[in-house]
Amino acid sequence: MSSFDGLGYEEFRRMAGDTSLNQHEKIGFPSWYRDGYEKAIFRDITGKLTNINGRDKTILDIGPGCAGLPRLLIDHSVACGHSLVLLDSPEMLSHLPHHKGVTKIAGFYPNCEQALDGWKGKFDAILCYSVFQYIFVEANFWKFLDYSIELLASGGQMLIGDIPNISKRKRFFSSSAGIQFHQSFTNSTDVPKVDFRSVETHCIDDAVILGVIMRARAQGCDAYWLPQSPSLPMANRREDVLIVKT
Ligand SMILES: C[S@@+](CC[C@H](N)C(=O)[O-])C[C@H]1O[C@@H](n2cnc3c(N)ncnc32)[C@H](O)[C@@H]1O
Structure with a gap:
């Protein structure tokens, strides 16, 4: 499965x-997707996942x-006295520094x-940035959502960020702004091909995002569909979802 x-x-x-x-x-990511943008991305994240701006979270x-x-x-969490849990493969985690509280x-x-399981009901904030597209294909994405909500404390927030939304991408590349973007990116006069009727089996679309929002709301959470700041490198085809456990 890919x-x-x-x-x-x-x-x-x-x-x-x-x-x-x-x-x-x-x-x-190719370097130019992220190089020089990470501080702006982090600002966008902290503007939405506001619980991480407090202390001792x-x-x-x-x-x-x-x-x-x-x-x-990590630097932000150490400065704020947070307890931060990082979950990834051992190979990925081995590159990150060790710190007290991490x-x-x-x-x-x-x-x-x-x-x-021992952390159920304990997290004030969960960040899942540019990862949902992989979990969507490789795992049960309802379990991803339901379990994440179980992990949140009351008032806890989860940001499912940087979601590549194929529906948004299609809307963009069929607009004049998108055609211009494509032509300057490819240095050509090509018009991008967009097929609104094709089934995109491994892609997240508007229906998936709406489904996530509706399922979170059905569990008593508030859930919002948010744009990225236009200054971010992929804001024209990626979006965020913020879930707040009430
Ligand atoms: C595109 S990278 C994003 C990394 C980081 N969040 C960022 O935006 O800079 C995707 C990361 O998610 C991790 N990942 C993918 N599927 C995962 C899963 N099911 N559980 C835990 N980590 C996963 C990968 O190992 C990789 O580090």
Whole structure:
């Protein structure tokens, strides 16, 4: 089974150990997608996942990877006295620094109950950034959502961020702004091909995002569909979901 970009948990493990790849490439991005943008991405995250701005919070990062974002989160958490749990493959986690208050858990989310059941009802914030597209293909995404909500404390927030939404992508690339973007990116006069009727088996679309929001709301949470700041590199085709456990 492969995700929309051919990557998955095992492939990420392999890339984490590949010494020919830089930190952006290890997490599946060409450097220019992230280089110089990580502080802006982190600002966008802290503007939405506001619980991480307090003090002495308990935070889970699902799939932190090993590039700049988890390092910014680690520094921020240490400065705020947070207790931070990082969950990813052992190969990915091995690149991240050790700090007091930072716990690394090696595992495949959400099939890691043995390690996480003790944290049920404890997390003030859960971050899952640029990871849902892999979990959507490789795991049961309802279990991902239901278990994450179980892990949240009352008033806890979960940001499912940087979701590549194929419906948004199609809308963008059939607009004049999208056609212009494509032509300047490819340095050509090509018009991108968009087929609104094709079935995109391994992709997240509007229906999946709406389903996530409706299921979270059905469990008594507030849930919101949020845009990314236009200054972020993939804001024209990615979106975020914020869930708040009431
Ligand atoms: C595209 S990277 C994103 C990394 C980081 N969140 C960021 O945005 O910089 C995806 C990360 O999710 C991890 N991952 C993928 N599927 C996972 C799963 N089921 N459980 C835990 N981690 C997973 C990968 O190992 C990889 O580190």
